[in-house]
Amino acid sequence: MIGKEHIDALTKILGDKGVVARAEDMRAYETGARYDEGRAAAVLRPGTTAEVSAAVAYCVRNDLALIPQSGNTGVVSGSTPDNTGTEIVLSLDRLTRQLELDRNNRSVRVDAGFRLSDLNRRLEEHDLFFPIDLGSDPRLGGMIATNTGGSRFLKYGGVRRNTLGLKVVLADENGTVLDLDCDLRKNNTGIDWKQIFIGTTGAFGIVTECVLNLERVPKQTATAFLVPASGADVLHLLNAMEERLGAYLSAFEGMSKNAIAATLAHVPSLKNPFQGGNVPDYVILAEISRTWAPREGEQSLDAVLESVLAEIWESEEAPLADAFVGPPHEIWALRHALPEGVKHLGKLIAFDLSFRRGDIMAFCDHMKTEMPEKFPGVTVCDFGHIGDGGVHFNLVVAKDSPLLAEASFEQRLREWVFAVAVEQYGGSFSAEHAIGRRNQAFYDFYTPEKLKEMARGLKTLTSPGKLGSVRFG
Amino acid sequence: MIGKEHIDALTKILGDKGVVARAEDMRAYETGARYDEGRAAAVLRPGTTAEVSAAVAYCVRNDLALIPQSGNTGVVSGSTPDNTGTEIVLSLDRLTRQLELDRNNRSVRVDAGFRLSDLNRRLEEHDLFFPIDLGSDPRLGGMIATNTGGSRFLKYGGVRRNTLGLKVVLADENGTVLDLDCDLRKNNTGIDWKQIFIGTTGAFGIVTECVLNLERVPKQTATAFLVPASGADVLHLLNAMEERLGAYLSAFEGMSKNAIAATLAHVPSLKNPFQGGNVPDYVILAEISRTWAPREGEQSLDAVLESVLAEIWESEEAPLADAFVGPPHEIWALRHALPEGVKHLGKLIAFDLSFRRGDIMAFCDHMKTEMPEKFPGVTVCDFGHIGDGGVHFNLVVAKDSPLLAEASFEQRLREWVFAVAVEQYGGSFSAEHAIGRRNQAFYDFYTPEKLKEMARGLKTLTSPGKLGSVRFG
Known part of the structure; x- marks a missing residue:
């Protein structure tokens, strides 16, 4: 906690609605979307930029630490306070006027x-x-x-x-x-x-x-599941689709068999869309869209997608094993259920990696090959954004695995995954979740000293006060 | 000039091919694309990043000023040395290996x-x-x-x-x-x-x-000239085209009557595409494109463009006065000739401004209304990128205008244009040409003190040596 005089001073700046100090009211701001349970000294809820400015000035002058918090939906512990009870959360949740x-x-x-x-x-x-x-x-x-x-x-x-x-x-x-x-x-x-x-x-x-x-907003959307003939064909398929569809192509998502099977097993409302119920090794969700309403004399978007798929199907060394166009809400339902679905298999250890597009499948194959020996009982349930190189590389540990009893297991696993991803494949250890307390150590490890020095300098130039959950530099 | 010992040392680092010190060989590096005639102390032409690094380190240690130069095609005096003969040009022209x-x-x-x-x-x-x-x-x-x-x-x-x-x-x-x-x-x-x-x-x-x-690379392109029914309709037309064409739309360029007329008059190879040879007040060049080759059963891109234009033509309060689809090379020929064309009218004073899309035409009208009183004899020959808010706001002064004799005329004109553009319309005084010696004063004037202080700090953090033609901060 911080002294009552600070709470009083901040209440004077922000009004009663602008300061939360009761333990039960602070709980939601202390708890992260996936992992975190911190303890806040107080929660500030300014309603205008001027109020943010005044509150921040007060905190900096009094050497109080601030954690900015927005929707608090992040998964790298970026927006919650630590356990010391000394950090003040500054929430944006009342900045909704303009x-x-x-x-x-x-x-x-x-x-x-x-x-x-x-x-x-x-x-x-x-x-x-x-x-x-x-x-x-x-x-x-x-x-x-x-x-x-x-x-x-x-x-x-x-x-x-x-x-x-x-x-x-x-x-x-x-x-x-x-x-x-x-x-x-x-x-x-x-x-x-x-x-x-x-x-x-x-x-x-x-x-x-x-x-x-x-x-x-797109007025027409067509979607399909594509089954590549092999892992390497995922990339051929992406190239073939980009060549033939250009700016129509609005999503090209990949889903591994493990991720799909876990999701189908645990989300009963989903119907299994695959022939005979056999989940293929890898499935692509492709979406094309356009912003105008259907026009007379123009092919429907479903027909466009079907004819492009037929063209690819008939091409030499066709990269397709199967494909079917279906209604967007049905096709996306499976993709949207994956993050929830994979959790049911056991303890989820999630990675948000990115690669050159040509390396995603190679990396996933590499890991699937080495995993049984390095970490027996850990299942790779990857899915991701093949079109831009991002992959949600999810690992699931069976609930009865002896690995879970090992204190350093998760650390050891993370270090290995990042080493292969970053050092062997030139990938990124944070594609779209940014840095938080949770991956601070990897920022520290992988960032060159010169860039850390520049970051320290930039911090002094901009916000020398105690701000944020991450130590840059 | 700099001392012979520096030339010798730099030659040792970069080899004979890497250092130019004879006056006649330096001329091309001292002369800018549009305005500049500077004087270089020497010209360095490193062939690798390692050579750039070694040469820069030597210059910084010896407090020598460096001007990086690339293609030297800029128009704001960013890449040429000043007249002191003390600045060394570092050219990228041999960095062409990889x-x-x-x-x-x-x-x-x-x-x-x-x-x-x-x-x-x-x-x-x-x-x-x-x-x-x-x-x-x-x-x-x-x-x-x-x-x-x-x-x-x-x-x-x-x-x-x-x-x-x-x-x-x-x-x-x-x-x-x-x-x-x-x-x-x-x-x-x-x-x-x-x-x-x-x-x-x-x-x-x-x-x-x-x-x-x-x-x-687009495999199909269709282009048209569109004549808006009024100045305000330029914007309605842009919205109507975006709604109906989405990501197909690859250019939406505006050309004023003055710019077109000057160009048609002075570039005899261009044919006048307008009915009866009457140049409209304003003309839009619209381009749509797609990346695949024509497919059987699919409307040609010309037909798509024509049907969209017909739809707009038939809409209520149609923003179109005239429109005709034509072959891309003919349609673009006029647009590409404009920069050259407007020069023939007299002395060109060019501005590279940008605005919110809704403000471009209002700004140009504002200037055309006030110009005759403020600067009689100056013609506005604007053209630009309406789709992204950019406008090449070109002013041409008749060669016999008394304004040209006034020492502070150009300065006065620039200050007025920028004041209206930036202060009244919230525009930018440099849309896509960046900052160089030529608009340094306007950077100094329009940049808030805090941002200049941050820029000075960033300069110290990164490149404390004498680098570049611009003083940031």
């Missing part, structure tokens, strides 16, 4: 506390959306702080590409507000400072407002 | 000295290209240093979006090489340091190698 749409510019200026789903609901009647497709429903500030990607990155890119501007409060003695809230697509008048606040878990400043690029 | 294509990843790892046209020629046989469409033919390092955009930004984005990784030499006493040469699309493992070298004219480090995203 939402200013500019239809002509296809952009929106919006407070960072809005949830993704709320933003998109407000944009629906204008046929626009913020094109980041995620399983969870974060608030915008956290999406920026983690630079989320998602399932349609292949077509729309991630948060970085779709952020035009930011308003940021720095953790200095004045709570300086940086107006980087530009709403232009082309602007080359110096350093693009907003970039350093994207994907850095709030350590360099707290995003309170953002200007986002919007896209038009 | 070009490593990764087809599966749709990326290329390439030395920064390659010209855009050379890169795309090498990629042609693979049906891939680096999708930045420019009138000039810069080298890649300079494209990164200026974050170029171009005519198809609407579809592909600019350099920032298409840069996956960089290798950078810092101007410190060791000529530190930063390996930011990641080839992943998703990678969130800390600060994305490459961003600070994009669009900052080489002041924070010299880019020697880059990893770039590639796109598939």
Whole structure:
């Protein structure tokens, strides 16, 4: 806990609604989406950028540690306090006043506390959306702080590409507000400072407002399950689809047999879509979409997809073993159920990796080959975004495995996976979850000394106060 | 000039081919694409990153000033030395050894000295290209240093979006090489340091190698001239086209009557495409494209464009006065001739501005209304990238105008244009040309003190030596 005088002073700045100090009211802010149970000194809930600024200035002057928290849906322990009870959570959940749409510019200026789903609901009647497709429903500030990607990155890119501007409060003695809230697509008048606040878990400043690029909502969508003839054919299939569909292609997701089988077994509402109920070794979900309503004389999108698949099917060395077009909600239902499905197999140890596109399958094969010897009883249940190189590399340990009794097992496993992914395959140990307490040690290990030195310098330049769960540098 | 001992030492590092010191051989490196005539102390032409590093380290230790130069095609005096004869040009023109294509990843790892046209020629046989469409033919390092955009930004984005990784030499006493040469699309493992070298004219480090995203070459293209019913209808037309064409739309360029008329008058090879030869007040060039070859049973792209235009034509309050689909090379010929065409009218004073899309036409109208009173005899010959908010706002002063005799005329004009663009319309004074000596004063004037302080700090953190033509901070 912190002294009562601080609670009183912060209440004076933020009002009664702006400060939470009772243990039972703080619980939700102390508990992370997947793992964490921390203890907060207090929770601040400012309602405006000016209030964020005043609260931050007070905390910096009094050397109080702040953890910015947005939707608190992250999985790397980036947004919760540690167990010391000395860190103050600064929540964005009341920063939900302003939402200013500019239809002509296809952009929106919006407070960072809005949830993704709320933003998109407000944009629906204008046929626009913020094109980041995620399983969870974060608030915008956290999406920026983690630079989320998602399932349609292949077509729309991630948060970085779709952020035009930011308003940021720095953790200095004045709570300086940086107006980087530009709403232009082309602007080359110096350093693009907003970039350093994207994907850095709030350590360099707290995003309170953002200007986002919007896209038009697709009016037609067609989806299919594709069964590649072999693991290597996943890539041939991706190339064949990109060649023939270009910007139509909006998702190209991969799902391993283990992940599918676990999900079908544990989510009874899902029907098994495969011939004879036999789950193939690997399945691709492909989606194509376009923004206009069906037009007379134009092939339906299902027909386009079918004819492209027929063309690929008939090509020499066809990379396809099977394929069937189906209604998007049915096809996606299986994909969306995977994160939940794999959990039922045992203890889940999740990795969020990325690779050059050509290396994903090779890496997964490599791991599936070596796993039985290195970590017997651990099942690889991978799925991911083949089109952009991302893979949710999930490992499941049977609940009765002796490995779980070994104190250093998880650490040993993580180190091995990262060593193979990063050192042998040139991959990334965090594709789209950013850095948090949970992968801090790997940031420390894999980041060159010079870049850590530069990060320390940048921290001093921007937010010298105690801000964020991550030590950069 | 610098002392002979420095020339000798640098020759020892770079070899005879790596150092140019004779006045006549330096001329091309001292002369800019549009305005500049500087004087170099010497020209360095390293052939590898290691040579860049060694040369930079020597110069920093000896307090010698370096100007990085790439294709030297920029128009803001970013890549040429000043008139003191004390600055050394470091040219990238021999950094053209490595070009490593990764087809599966749709990326290329390439030395920064390659010209855009050379890169795309090498990629042609693979049906891939680096999708930045420019009138000039810069080298890649300079494209990164200026974050170029171009005519198809609407579809592909600019350099920032298409840069996956960089290798950078810092101007410190060791000529530190930063390996930011990641080839992943998703990678969130800390600060994305490459961003600070994009669009900052080489002041924070010299880019020697880059990893770039590639796109598939369009196999079908259809183009049209559209005549909007009014100035305000330019925007309605853009919205109508985006709604109906989505990701097909690859260019939406605007051309003013003045710019077209000047070009038709002075480029005799162009035929006048307009009814009765009457140039409309404003004309849009729209392009749609797709990456696959024509397929049986599929509407041709010309037919798609025609049917969409017919639909818009028949809509209520149709924003179209006229429209005609024509062969891409004919349609683009007029657009490509504009930069040359407008020069013939008199003395050209060029601005590279950007706005929210909804404000471009309002700004241009505003200026056309006020110009005759403020600067009689100055003609507005604007054209630009309506789809992304960029406008090449060209002013032409008749050769016999008394304004040209006024010493402060150009300065006065620039200050007024920027004041209206930036302060009244919230626009940018540099859309895609970045900062150079030529617009340094406007960077100084429009950049908030806090951001300049941060820029100074970042300069110390990265390249404390004398590097680049721009003073950031």
